[in-house]
Amino acid sequence: MSLRNASRVVPVLVLLGVAVVMLPGKSLATDPFAAAQQVCKAELGAVSGQFGPIDAIERAESDDVATIVAWQEAKIATMLTWTSPLREIDQASVWTVCLYHGQFSTPTTPSLDGTPTPPHDAIRVLVSGAGQITLDSAGYAGRMAPETPRDWLLTRGG
Amino acid sequence: MLRHRTALAVVALTLGFVMFDATPVAADSSSNYSHAWENTGGNFQGMSNYRTDRAVSGLPSNYCSSPYGYDVVYQPMWFAVAGSGNNFELGTGHQCNDTYRYWYWGPSVNGVYTSLGYQTGISNGPMHTFQIERQVQGPDTIDIVYTIDGVTKLTHPTTAGYGVTLDVGLESHCSGCSVAWYDNYTLKYKKSGVWNYWSGRDGKQVNDPPMCGSWNADDVWISGQVASC
Numbered sequence: 191m192s193l194r195n196a197s198r199v200v201p202v203l204v205l206l207g208v209a210v211v212m213l214p215g216k217s218l219a220t221d222p223f224a225a226a227q228q229v230c231k232a233e234l235g236a237v238s239g240q241f242g243p244i245d246a247i248e249r250a251e252s253d254d255v256a257t258i259v260a261w262q263e264a265k266i267a268t269m270l271t272w273t274s275p276l277r278e279i280d281q282a283s284v285w286t287v288c289l290y291h292g293q294f295s296t297p298t299t300p301s302l303d304g305t306p307t308p309p310h311d312a313i314r315v316l317v318s319g320a321g322q323i324t325l326d327s328a329g330y331a332g333r334m335a336p337e338t339p340r341d342w343l344l345t346r347g348g
Numbered sequence: 349m350l351r352h353r354t355a356l357a358v359v360a361l362t363l364g365f366v367m368f369d370a371t372p373v374a375a376d377s378s379s380n381y382s383h384a385w386e387n388t389g390g391n392f393q394g395m396s397n398y399r400t401d402r403a404v405s406g407l408p409s410n411y412c413s414s415p416y417g418y419d420v421v422y423q424p425m426w427f428a429v430a431g432s433g434n435n436f437e438l439g440t441g442h443q444c445n446d447t448y449r450y451w452y453w454g455p456s457v458n459g460v461y462t463s464l465g466y467q468t469g470i471s472n473g474p475m476h477t478f479q480i481e482r483q484v485q486g487p488d489t490i491d492i493v494y495t496i497d498g499v500t501k502l503t504h505p506t507t508a509g510y511g512v513t514l515d516v517g518l519e520s521h522c523s524g525c526s527v528a529w530y531d532n533y534t535l536k537y538k539k540s541g542v543w544n545y546w547s548g549r550d551g552k553q554v555n556d557p558p559m560c561g562s563w564n565a566d567d568v569w570i571s572g573q574v575a576s577c
Binding site: 240243269273297299304325328333 | 429508
């Protein structure tokens with residue numbers, strides 16, 4: 191983790207810890223994203239080993255494969271129609287979407303005016319129930335919308 | 349309730365330290381390119397590039413099991429369509445001391461790259477013809493077709509319009525690497541159903557150093573890294 195990022199994140203988390211003790215809290219058991227966070231945290235090393243250094247988990251969400259497929263296909267539908275290979279597996283099974291922040295060397299697009307092209311700093315992978323990692327996409331933090339299937343469902347009023 | 353709040357606090361504090369100890373991010377470095385393009389008139393229906401898969405020296409012996417690793421050198425081509433960061437890409441990737449090589453293809457939509465496939469076991473040396481083509485299949489269907497040596501790697505329908513810029517070259521994410529110069533030969537575009545050679549040397553951009561690049565002819569672009577182009 192870069193010092194810049196650590197200097198932002200760590201104090202926030204420390205304050206969060208203090209605030210939670212002092213304020214009414216909620217049980218971990220009711221947090222729907224806690225389990226997904228654990229999955230993404232567990233796979234952090236493996237993902238980093240495949241794609242590059244990671245300094246944060248930005249989003250973590252578990253959904254049934256049918257929802258993930260619909261989201262995958264919809265988010266690139268402005269340019270192409272593509273059938274996700276996840277259609278070949280049990281659509282009711284649950285996978286986890288992990289969006290990481292770091293530094294990656296996934297294919298970028300050069301400018302035509304000489305403006306430097308920064309490397310991607312966001313990578314999104316899918317993790318099966320058995321821990322299989324599949325690359326979904328990569329890009330720049332803040333420009334990966336819809337970041338997760340639930341974000342996409344919200345735009346559809348779901 | 350207090351026990352739960354305390355547990356959550358401990359988790360948050362612990363997470364803070366865990367994240368602080370997460371894998372350090374290397375110093376930021378932009379991608380280095382040697383690339384050239386054709387964009388006069390737009391309305392492109394396809395592009396073609398005849399080149400070798402060039403050996404890369406200096407790649408660390410890591411990222412050896414899957415594409416798009418951190419230490420990588422690409423030989424890409426981009427069929428760019430309207431909209432910033434929108435294109436279809438086809439290329440060769442080199443990783444793991446150049447022992448892990450693959451052809452890859454996929455779109456970038458608003459700068460977000462999605463891998464639609466790849467083929468491993470590629471050998472350096474032989475010449476190949478790389479093509480991306482926008483084919484009208486019927487009144488309501490237009491396909492993007494990625495081919496290498498005439499073999500279709502993927503076909504998928506597209507809602508994108510004609511190509512606006514055709515771009516080829518070398519993209520390096522390895523500052524310590526070197527790539528001997530090589531030709532991107534017989535660069536062609538397809539327009540109105542006809543293939544034509546690039547002309548006019550519309551544009552180029554080279555991050556020099558460490559990259560090099562130059563036109564050898566109107567339809568031949570030379571790329572390299574730590575080489576004399």
